[in-house]
Every structure is written in C-alpha cells, then in structure tokens.
Amino acid sequence: xxxxxxxxxxxxxxxxxxxxxTFATLNIPCTFFEAPNGKEALSMLEQHPxxxxxxxxxxxxLSGIDFLKRVRAMPQYRDLPIVMVTSEAARxxxxxxxxxxxxxxxxxxxxxxxxxxxxxxxxxxxx
Amino acid sequence: xxKYIKPFVDASVGVFSSMVGLSVTVGRPYLCEINSxxxxxxxxxxxxxxxARGAVVxxxxxxxxxxxxxxxxxKAQQEINEDVVDAVGELINIIAGNAKKGLESDxxxxxxxxxxxxxxxxxxxxxxxxxxxxxxxxxxxxxxxxWLSVALESQQGA
Numbered sequence: 134x135x136x137x138x139x140x141x142x143x144x145x146x147x148x149x150x151x152x153x154x155t156f157a158t159l160n161i162p163c164t165f166f167e168a169p170n171g172k173e174a175l176s177m178l179e180q181h182p183x184x185x186x187x188x189x190x191x192x193x194x195l196s197g198i199d200f201l202k203r204v205r206a207m208p209q210y211r212d213l214p215i216v217m218v219t220s221e222a223a224r225x226x227x228x229x230x231x232x233x234x235x236x237x238x239x240x241x242x243x244x245x246x247x248x249x250x251x252x253x254x255x256x257x258x259x260x
Numbered sequence: 261x262x263k264y265i266k267p268f269v270d271a272s273v274g275v276f277s278s279m280v281g282l283s284v285t286v287g288r289p290y291l292c293e294i295n296s297x298x299x300x301x302x303x304x305x306x307x308x309x310x311x312a313r314g315a316v317v318x319x320x321x322x323x324x325x326x327x328x329x330x331x332x333x334x335k336a337q338q339e340i341n342e343d344v345v346d347a348v349g350e351l352i353n354i355i356a357g358n359a360k361k362g363l364e365s366d367x368x369x370x371x372x373x374x375x376x377x378x379x380x381x382x383x384x385x386x387x388x389x390x391x392x393x394x395x396x397x398x399x400x401x402x403x404x405x406x407w408l409s410v411a412l413e414s415q416q417g418a
Binding site: 144145146147148150151190191192193219220221222223224225226240241242244 | 329
C-alpha cells in the first residue's frame with residue numbers, strides 16, 4: 134500500500150502522540166503531520182497532500198468543528214476523510230459533526246480496536 | 261444535583277482505567293465549601309455552559325500527577341512541567357466530555373478548554389457562589405487519592 138499522509142490535530146501533545154501510536158498499530162505505512170489547533174491545521178492542509186485528518190474538537194484558536202466547517206466549504210477538500218477524535222461523547226455532538234461533514238467519529242480515550250474498525254476501511258478505500 | 265454526579269463518576273473510573281491503566285475505587289460523595297482546605301498540588305478545571313452552568317475540577321497530589329504523566333508519556337517525570345499540565349488537562353477534558361453523554365437527556369452542555377491551577381493550597385474560583393459543590397473522593401489501586409469536584413446548576417427556565 135502507498136504511504137499515507139496523516140494530519141493529527143489536537144492541542145494536547147500527549148494526545149497527539151497517543152493517537153499516532155494507536156494509528157501505528159494499524160500497520161499502514163504513513164507519515165504524520167501535526168497541528169495544535171484548527172488554524173495551524175488549515176496551513177498544513179495547504180502545504181502537504183494530506184490523505185486523512187484525525188481531528189480533536191476542543192482547541193484554542195480554531196476549534197475542530199469550525200475547522201471542519203471551513204474545510205468542507207472548500208471544494209478541493211470535499212472528499213478528504215476527516216475523522217473526529219474527541220472527548221465529546223454526547224449524541225448531539227456526534228450528530229453535529231456528521232452534519233457538518235465528518236467522515237466518522239471516535240470518542241476518547243482511544244483504543245486500538247475502534248481505530249482499526251473505523252480507520253482501516255477509510256484508508257483502504259482511498260485510491 | 262446529586263443525580264448529575266453519576267456520569268462524572270462513571271467517566272472518571274473509565275478514563276483512569278482505560279487511559280492510565282489504574283483501577284480506582286469511589287468514596288462517598290459529600291458537600292464541600294467553596295474554599296474547603298485541601299492538600300492537593302494540582303487541579304484541572306473545566307467550565308460547563310449551555311443548558312446548565314458550572315464546573316468540574318480534578319485535583320490530586322504531585323506524586324499521582326507525575327505517575328499518570330509517566331504512564332501517558334512513557335517517560336519518567338520528576339517535576340510538574342508542561343507534560344504534567346498537558347496530562348492533567350487532557351484527563352479532565354476527557355472526563356467532562358465523556359460525562360456529557362450521561363447528561364444528554366437532561367442538558368445540552370458546552371465544555372471549556374481546561375485550565376490548570378497548581379501549587380500548595382491553590383484556590384479554585386468557582387463560578388457559582390450559590391451552587392452546592394459535590395466532592396467525590398477516589399482512591400487508586402496503589403493507594404493514591406484524588407478528588408473530582410462538580411458544581412452544576414440548571415439554566416433551563418432561568
């Protein structure tokens with residue numbers, strides 16, 4: 134499989150590392166890019182050909198949900214897989230994210246099984 | 261108020277177990293005063309707004325904060341540093357975010373970004389002077405104690 138570029142967006146450096154380590158268990162060749170908020174994630178998207186975004190919700194500068202709304206308004210990112218990885222577990226949060234174009238939704242704490250079930254399919258479906 | 265405590269208890273037990281690998285036992289919750297004296301070294305605070313207003317605070321001694329951060333970073337931690345602040349902030353963020361699920365039939369809530377307060381006898385400024393604060397004591401399997409304090413007041417019909 135071709136190596137994938139994964140953008141991990143979370144204001145917690147510890148959580149970015151946990152997300153990267155958990156994703157690594159999928160054994161999918163990849164390069165990680167990181168951003169601590171939605172604003173920096175937008176610049177990352179412009180600079181690198183990202184294949185998948187793993188996106189936290191609560192962040193300073195630009196939240197995950199606002200990042201999602203902005204990115205989905207740009208035609209070139211309409212089909213970019215963006216998976217929320219967030220502590221926000223309420224159903225109304227999940228519905229709001231999906232309504233605004235999230236590809237899928239993972240509730241923290243993250244675990245390998247959920248990552249595998251949700252992400253391996255998304256990655257493998259990519260051209 | 262007390263019926264709103266269970267989602268926070270369940271979230272705390274789940275987060276400590278699955279994220280840090282620590283089993284915890286829950287003590288009997290009790291009412292505490294706004295400025296109750298305490299021995300904690302660090303607290304993570306999350307504000308709650310929306311259909312209810314309040315805050316949830318996770319407080320612990322330095323040793324437990326270091327041990328949790330060591331587990332999360334896989335790097336021995338000796339002092340309170342930015343990794344420890346990050347770890348305590350993320351723990352309270354996940355507890356508050358997970359607890360929202362258990363409260364979704366009662367309130368639609370928005371959680372703030374975490375704030376960390378540290379130092380001996382540090383003081384938490386609670387947003388609601390009239391609201392009762394419930395302290396929930398926890399003990400980890402290796403004998404460390406921590407507190408979760410919750411104050412939540414409905415804004416519905418206010």
